[in-house]
Amino acid sequence: MEKELDSCPWDIVGSEMCNMTTAMFTANFDIAAGGEHGEITNDVALNMCEARGCGNPHCRVVAERRDTFGLEKQGWLDHRGQAFLPVHDTPPERRVKHAQGLRNGQYTNAFGEEQSLEWQYNWVAQMGWVWSISFPLIAIRDMADDDDEFERILKIVFATAGKNAFIDPFAREGLRNWLDIPREIGDNDPRVMGAYIQAILGCQLVPHELEAFDAYGVEIRVDQDTFTGRFEMAPLDEITIGYEAQWNGACHTLVSPEWSVWIDEDDDDFIINVGRKVDDRAL
């Protein structure tokens, strides 16, 4: 039995992630094949023979019975091997060129999904957070000596990610274009960052209220519970610190280092601020 995904929405992630996914599928197989409830066997070898994220023309995952083909038991992440039997090859004319893209004003992918951009961005933002952020953070937390060290690493990682997002001029111009920011709003205006934060909150369906939005700064009010609880699959206590560091870094390149982002508490709310700040200990 084999399964050709050809490509999937995660094809840009890279095959290490697929390695983990395939490991998870193996676990599912093992649990299901156990026969009696609770009995786990390892009857099936799952191999990710090809991965589009590695440059192959498509993704191919092959499952073969170990006893049939004399295969060894696979280790925890040993799923990028080759199948015992030769795999089929999809003729080029039947391959999917783009795994995901925009068509008819909608997001479409090789699974046959066609969703509004808003729907898909929310899904990607949520799931993307889980796979790309939460899981690595779990690994980092294990590695760090203590909570303070973990928080220090977390802030550095997020701040750098934020800064890097808008180093390139085309990234800044692209955001302006996407948000349709009028030219009157210049290169050193906090509202550019404010609008970007609003767009993210909107995509993630976090209700928010503008309290200030002018050339002197931006203030956005959110409820603490909705802000921190939006990724139900992987709630993370440090989500506030992560976003604060990321948005602060992004603000320095998207607008200028004169402007910073910080998050204040106000009863049950957070106030997300974009304002002028001098921070001698800035990351």
Next chain:
Amino acid sequence: MLFKEDETARAEAAAVRTNAAWYRWTHDLVKVTGKDAERFLDWILVNTIAGLPVGRGKYTTMLDEAGGIIDDLVVFHKDEGLWWLSTLYGPHAVKWFDAHAEGFEVAYEDITQEIDMYAVQGPNSAKVMNELVADSVDELKRFQIIEGAIGGIAVTIDRGGFTGELGYEIYCAREDSAAVAEAIEAAAAKHDAPRCKTLEVYVRSLPMEKGMALRQDYKGLTPFEANLGWSVRMDKDFLGKEALEAAQAEGPKHAFVGIEIERESYEDIAQNEIIRKRGIPVGICRQMIYGYTVDKNIGFGIVDAAKVPIGTRVTIGPNDSPAVIVEPKWC
């Protein structure tokens, strides 16, 4: 639109404030008659109309079923069984009455076209009036309405006006208008009282300085939000009372405020221009004008009651003019 440098307008305003001035003052008049006229008016208006003696008047608002102001007007009990409504929105009022007169034996008519009106306003307006009419007006009370004569022409006179000063209004048949105007001109000249020709001075600038607004300025507000609570009689039944009680229980959502532009400004800020606080919309302008008595660009606005207390700094208009929210009265 009025400018600081407009010497003509400034002189007219000064005349009203310090001496007297006169002008043709046209507003609508709705005549109400019928067996149930008094009962009908008492129900459809928020102030107490029942028992108003002949020859007296009252200021009141008229509400819709949601408790919002749809008109503000002065009701005069002109004669037995005869009421005059002094309003700017006669045709609207008539339509409204049509929709709500069922069960009342009442007749009403927009008589604006038959009657012409003049106003004499200012601290010396009584002197001008006493030149005009046989019987002295000195004892007239506010909103008192009487029959009189100017040079043999029958007129109706009330003590009132829209400038915040002592003043009188003269009503005459339209065919007598020219003669009445001539007589007023002559009487006014004896006291150096000019004729006002700049409508924006006596309809917008002078009233606004004294905190008097046009009905359209109050759009959507309850009388309490519009600072007109003093004219509402909650101890009687009236159209819109239930909704008004509910609105009172909830607390005011909007506030009727004054606006002062903080710089020399030649902008023509229009009705419905957005008022922003830190860039966030918090209200709309109702009207803006120049006040010659106070020498400022002033205006009225409707704002979010909770977010915009008196003293809040705001920006208004497409050029983000800096302004401050103040009490809606300047002198």
